[in-house]
Amino acid sequence: MQQPDLSIILVNYKTPYLIVDCLRSVEKHTSGLTYEAIVVNNDPDPSGRAIVLAEFPTTNWIEMGYNSGFSRANNRGIAESAGRLVLLLNSDTLLVDNILKRCADLLNTRPDVAAVGPMQLTRDGKVHTEAFTGFSQLRRYFFIFPTSGFFKRLLHRLLPDRHYADPDQVDWLVGSFIMTRRETVEKAGGLDENFFMYAEDVEWCWRLGKQGKLLLLRDGFYVHLEYGSSTDYQASRVTHINRFKPQMHVSNLLWVRKQYGVGAYLILILHYLTLIPVIFGWKIGINLIRFRNPFTELENQRAFAQQVGIFLRFFWKTLFNQTGFYKV
Incomplete structure (x- = not known):
């Protein structure tokens, strides 16, 4: 079997219908590259498998046997994938154009880039402008101080933002859409499996960033519905x-x-x-x-x-x- 250009890895936890919608959008909007879809199942309810495979029978369905969280499930998917490129894609996402081909072309032609992702759209089509892209932005948010005046200036002075020559370069990409090369994952390592959920994408991007630039395509988009499977947390x-x-x-x-x-x-x-x-x-x-x-x-x-x-x-x-x- 010929190696696919891209392995798309999705994690299922109570979201089989969202995964079907996601894969429909991938099928509708993706052309010019070959891909495989891998679903790693964290849900003890076995019914999701039949729902997804009924419409996408070639999907590689992997059972974890327990709710293993985001890192362990994605690492399992990466380990069993075959593509030259790897995409972590949330189940609660929808593609709106051929963004996979664009990201793949960028990684294939820019050896200085370690990973890439597009901007998020909300479910009503608005650009998600509140997502952090810098480590210091996130760290400042952790301090519960007044959001203006002295404390704001102090935090910006103690934890300044890092500025890059490339306006698309960022410290980290949101884990709902991160595309990288298999060889980059091998050098940087997989996601840290101590993390159950959240922040694993930030830590992983810290290590991916040591292998090259992380680019956020500010004129590329995908819909992120948000909280498809995380309402328990x-x-x-x-x-x-x-x-x-x-x-x-x-x-x-x-x-x-x-x-x-x-x-x-x-x-x-x-x-x-x-x-x-x-x-x-x-x-x-x-x-x-x-x-x-x-x-x-x-x-x-x-x-x-x-x-x-x-x-x-x-x-x-x-x-x-x-x-x-x-x-x-």
Whole structure:
């Protein structure tokens, strides 16, 4: 059998119908290159296999046997793929044009490029402009300070953005669409399997970036519906203080520890621990000034303290960068 140009790897967790829609869009819009589709199944429900293979019978369906998360599933898909190029593609994505051929051509003609991805569109067709593309952007978001004034200037000074001569070059690409070469993966290594979900794409791009440029095609697009299979891992209420999804931030803290070391990790943990009495004291003070029960309306503060408690469950493992499965 002739080697395909591209291996498309999708992970299934309760999203077989989304995968069917995704593969339909791939089939409709892709021409000029050969590809294989690989679905790695994290879902204990076996019904998804029949749904996908009924319409796309040549799909290589791989059973993990448990919810192995994003890194382990994609690594398994990469290991069993045959293409010269590899694409990690979320199940909740749709192609709108022949972007796969364009990305493949770029990797085939630009040896200085390690990986490439297009811009995201929301489900209503708007450009997703809020996605981070720089490591410092992401790290600044982890600090819960006022978003303007002194603290904003301080964080930008301490964690400045990196600027590249190429306007398309970025620190990292969103894991919902990353295309790279097989040989690049062999040099950089696969995704870090300590990560269950989230931030593994950031850490992987850090290593991919050592092999060449990461390019975000600002005039190339795909639809990312978002949260097709991750609703189990979202925060129930989002405010400025209580804005971290527990699973996401456990993974973010692991990434900070791996990439920036013990000091950067400890600063964040100390920041969150210090904030607990501050935000409780602030709200209690506001209640007293307004002649209300001082312990009323503290739900947001309690939720934050509970989140910090979740982070601390992984404290020693993260501090010593221990091998494990960082799943909340």
